[in-house]
Amino acid sequence: MSLTAESPEAAASSAKLASFTLATLPAKARNAALETIHDALAAAKDDILAANARDLEAARKAAADGSLSQSLVSRLDLGRKGKWDDMLKGILDVRDLEDPIGQVQKRSKLADDLVMERVSCPIGVLLIIFEARPEVIANIASLAIKSGNAAILKGGKESTESFVAISKVISSALERTDVPNAAIQLVTARDVIAQLLSQDRNIDLVIPRGGNELVRYIKSSTKIPVLGHADGICAAYLTASADKDKAVTVLVDSKTSYPAACNSLETLLVQDTALPTIFPAVAAALAAKGVTLRCDPASKAALADASLPADAVQDATPEDYDTEHLALVLSVKTVPSLDEAISHINNHGSHHTDAILTANQAEAERFMNEVDSAGTYWNASTRLADGMRYGFGTEVGISTNKIHSRGPVGLEGLTIYKYKIRGDYQPTTGYGDGEGQTPWKHESLPL
Amino acid sequence: MSLTAESPEAAASSAKLASFTLATLPAKARNAALETIHDALAAAKDDILAANARDLEAARKAAADGSLSQSLVSRLDLGRKGKWDDMLKGILDVRDLEDPIGQVQKRSKLADDLVMERVSCPIGVLLIIFEARPEVIANIASLAIKSGNAAILKGGKESTESFVAISKVISSALERTDVPNAAIQLVTARDVIAQLLSQDRNIDLVIPRGGNELVRYIKSSTKIPVLGHADGICAAYLTASADKDKAVTVLVDSKTSYPAACNSLETLLVQDTALPTIFPAVAAALAAKGVTLRCDPASKAALADASLPADAVQDATPEDYDTEHLALVLSVKTVPSLDEAISHINNHGSHHTDAILTANQAEAERFMNEVDSAGTYWNASTRLADGMRYGFGTEVGISTNKIHSRGPVGLEGLTIYKYKIRGDYQPTTGYGDGEGQTPWKHESLPL
Incomplete structure (x- = not known):
């Protein structure tokens, strides 16, 4: 891993070259590199947390000034309960996962002596741009190495101290492995994101890890x-x-x-008939946890006798239903039917993760089929939308894309495949349904 | 199917709405629609081929003027041997394929009473922009309906007569099916491609079918x-x-x-030691078929005694090795080693389909692993790269993308998935490796 001061162009092209070597390393070598990184990070915990504390102190000051959001500060904190251990465990979990590369996904006999295989392979070069989640460096480096992809990492200024501390540890650890130095590039130069995003010849996939402004900027700029x-x-x-x-x-x-997580609940749709029966207890429990409810008139009226704290219930504005609060604020809306609930979610949601709470299976199945989101749940918490919780070992992010990978993305999302065909020099013109042609066999073969 | 004169915005938003209905149609209704289209096209063969002949006549004139390429004329010809029958057969092949929607791809127990499924579903709305392959209309309409996706089709002016003729038949056929009218939109207005490409809120995937200029323009414009x-x-x-x-x-x-196909050979790399042994016979056979060889000095010298026609061998320019000739022209280059061959292909090729001809298995495996292309073949024709030949029933195109779908794309490339979770209202905070938490189970369940 190199802490590079190179130009973005040079970083991308050297990463591309290194990606060809990394792609041919056996699983054993890639796994050994992960172990080496894990051990080095574990040994350097105190130094890294001290660096993180310096980032955190600066961020807390900025949050007090109002120049940084509280949710960003929360994401920055590597010392937050369980975060450090989760980060280290994630590396070993990834090491222990099945090798995603070289998997034969399909095998078929096109004709005699003509066998086709679809085999998984790395994508190539990943560009990861993140703001305030320093643990992303370890996650992404692990996932990239395991999946045989080169990666260029660009951190935000809020996490610079943590970034440099973790980078130094990983960099010196990787010197003792077979992973080529340029396969993992850490870009510390500032103001180079636009230049990195223009390297479409050498970078194959961009993965932003950060707030919606960062992601929107990236999506519109590359x-x-x-x-x-x-x-x-x-x-x-x-x-x-x-x-x-x-x-x-x-x-x-x-x-x-x-509340700062992307899979936290932002909107509660309440069936009108649930307003007098279930909703008051839900509202009281949320208010007791400090949640402010932004209610439409019907749901507000349903709480008139609930004796909640005065500021726990506010009037919703139309914008509330299109807002990711990332805080202890919840938009509440009354809907008359399942159809209205589905329609509201498809029009106002972000196609991330949505849940229905019901005893009625048919209603639940319709909701899960018709809500156009990466995750659609029945009687389950939206907070389940997470690569660790899904059993992927760790996650590279959560995708709301409609192609490639949707929902929490683990190793599989960092692979693509190629088709290999082994033949006996046959001309294609000899096969088909025409006169004198041999029909294709298209027989599935065991994997 | 509506032959729409609507604005691109209206076409995209009505297609999106219709996509929600189409996505919920059972396989039976989608298959019945395909059958209806097939029968209607078969019955209208004479009218459609007559319309195609008018397109073809205009195109041949344009080709004679030099304002249209010969390869485009070739692609336009629906009467070309086997093309019409292949088109019709493709529709029934697609009907007979397994339903790609609602397939449970993974099922796992996250915890007791908490089961996750990954289920295939349609992508949403496809935009298909094509130039001179009128059979694409039937192909794409079939694939879209089978996979539950809405589609907007925009044809080129060269195929207008064919486009309108086929469209009218499909449109009136679909009136007798459950597929909503707006789910398949045919845009006949001119100069609206840029506007269609800006509909990123309602269009989920663009599939260009045409020459490299069209594809490059589209890739850089959306x-x-x-x-x-x-x-x-x-x-x-x-x-x-x-x-x-x-x-x-x-x-x-x-x-x-x-020769006009994208999977035709454009570059022949010859191992230096094969120049005197195998290459002259290959060159003579190609020349006998009318192929012009653009040779580097070593391969040209190897043909000095081959008594080929005078114009069959020409000097290669550096540009030849980066050129898709789409004609009876072949770039020839001598290379000293497998490494040089792989490096040439990765640097000058288009990551589409490349082959090695060798008796040496180890050499072949290295080639197939290290060439970064959608198809890497051993002793097989590059012309195999085709959805029909791969057994996909038909194809929506051939992708050189590094994500989602690579190589010939069939039905599977038109699907994505969602995660469904069925639970018993469990709080996520109750699970994990922390004190007092229940460990996740992450058990694979049978599909």
């Missing part, structure tokens, strides 16, 4: 495919048939377990 | 993902260990069976 999501406006539809106590539990979890 | 390829600069590496007679057969097939 011809390279971008994997990710700008917003996480997740909704839950609370129906009258839902279990009251359990609904309280899962909605409190969805909204309050990590 | 934020919507583009599936396809600009160039097909396919190469074969002829080694000294190849079977001479068989090499002649497969290279003649690769170069001459359909």
